[in-house]
Amino acid sequence: MRSKASPTITTIAEAAGVSIASVSRVFNGLPVRAETERRVLAAADRLGYVPNAVARSLKSNRTQQVAFAVADIGNPVYLAMLREIQPVLKAGGYRLVLHSTGADVGEEIEVLRGLGRRHADGLIISPIRVTGELLREIDGLTAPAVVIGSLPDGARVDNVRADSRTGIDLALRHLADLGRRRIGFVNGPLDTVPGRHRDTAFRAAMARGGLPVDEGLVHVGAFQRDTGFEATRRLLDRSPGPDALLCANDLIALGALDALRAAGRDVPGDVAVVGMDDTELAAVSWPTLTSVSLGSAERGRRAAELLLDRLRTPDTGPPAQVITVAPHLVVRASTSGGDR
């Protein structure tokens, strides 16, 4: 243990025989006489002085912190965003406050309110469910925020969104090119943003491709491996069964692979499987998984850059921007067979 209470600017001023203003100047690189600087630094060093960031924040009204809020940081999609966001913020001189809300809208709203309390200077949030209450809270924000995920038109905050419509189109076209016709779809909850979008996109893309949607081959569950496993087991019971499976995320697809393997079906020979999000799991699974990349990493990076822009120019700047990141299909063994 060092001293009882940590020294403040006042302590140092007394010890160095100067005013607190001079101490402050030294630590802010403002012009001071060399002798003054020497004495201040000596005293500071001797007493172990460290500037108090909270006091500075109170004066400057900036915390140098940015909050990042997601439903579950264990989810590889959010992790991919985080990995891009963190270095961008750090380079901009901001610390990252992480909120894992557990998909609880109430907690997301708490985070939004925290912004008002000045816990952070800005916020990046990726809400899993966009309720009216959430939107109202977002609209009332007084500090800059960026939402990752789609927002209704007219929202007042910057918005970086994926294009699941095009993404699913890419996947279905790929499957159609492989001659697949009976395409099953395993989705997550329809009251979540991605769930709803992916459902709409699936039906639109099927229609566009002239493929009929067999409701018996559409399954809704959670965005998890279990759901993929159970849903696939059920779909395999039908006849005729699916010759391809589009899964609304990679976890579901992994579960599907488990079920297909357990049922002795060949992938992609009997059933081709496509995941979504192109997480690192896709490259590791067996067989490796063809997946629709919705550009999570890029969305994270763009969101962070957008926020830094806003932070730099407090009030001015363009009105709410909408950035859409282009998807792309990453073809691996679960559809292309041969190579792995």
Next chain:
Amino acid sequence: MRSKASPTITTIAEAAGVSIASVSRVFNGLPVRAETERRVLAAADRLGYVPNAVARSLKSNRTQQVAFAVADIGNPVYLAMLREIQPVLKAGGYRLVLHSTGADVGEEIEVLRGLGRRHADGLIISPIRVTGELLREIDGLTAPAVVIGSLPDGARVDNVRADSRTGIDLALRHLADLGRRRIGFVNGPLDTVPGRHRDTAFRAAMARGGLPVDEGLVHVGAFQRDTGFEATRRLLDRSPGPDALLCANDLIALGALDALRAAGRDVPGDVAVVGMDDTELAAVSWPTLTSVSLGSAERGRRAAELLLDRLRTPDTGPPAQVITVAPHLVVRASTSGGDR
């Protein structure tokens, strides 16, 4: 946009016709006349008042934040810790400030200094390299900190460590039971804490098992998939080659599986493979990977609990504690063959 400047306690006091003390009391649940409370809340609501957390922090000298510093949050081991730490802190009323230092000792030291600057009330850090400078900085800390990973004896901070010695022992015993004798070892950098420990532990365990260490079957690289791939390619060139491979983490093991597959070797028939850390990758790979769990999640949880204890009882409490989390072996297809 709401009003220009956000209202403060003073604004509300004036609007409600009471003193700032009364406003403060209302927002802190201290006893006030019902009528006073009504007027304050009405004014606050009308003007959109939100208490400023920074000002509160300055008075209370607590930020309600805890910093968590790791080399790379993309690393599944650190992610596993984070996933446990986050909810524990949240339940304790603390926000989590995440630092991903990129294995840079300088940056780790910056984080340590940030604690002094009162960015956070406490710190959990998992240093990849324990240098003298880092130790000195840790020793000088004035706020509570917990180190995940081994520290030299006599350190002044709480320490939650893994037991790689026992872990590697478990793995080698398992391989020996399977009749493997020529056991290769692919490790990460020896100047990192885990690298050094795992090297020592490997040699000790081999000696204990009466197995000779063939230096030609020991390879040191990075804790990454590439290293596993390259190292394994090289080890396979030797003759006699290895009949088992112990990899110092799961990423290395995945690279080893790649190389074995590319070389047409059967796993575990020709070569058994064991990883370390038991990350989620182990359950997904092909074949699924036997791995030594060093209890990352539990280490994270214990660290967070320890820190909360310290935070609750500022100065008292026991001297620096050392907690060792027991490892265990998770057997999967890369050694046991049959089931997957």
Next chain:
DNA sequence: TTGTAAGCGTTATCAG
């Protein structure tokens, strides 16, 4: 129960 006033540790203005 309520108000006044003194801090918390900085930064910044304004005279010297």
Next chain:
DNA sequence: CTGATAACGCTTACAA
């Protein structure tokens, strides 16, 4: 270049 001094927004004695 330097020193008083007034904020920043809040909590908390201490009086009333």
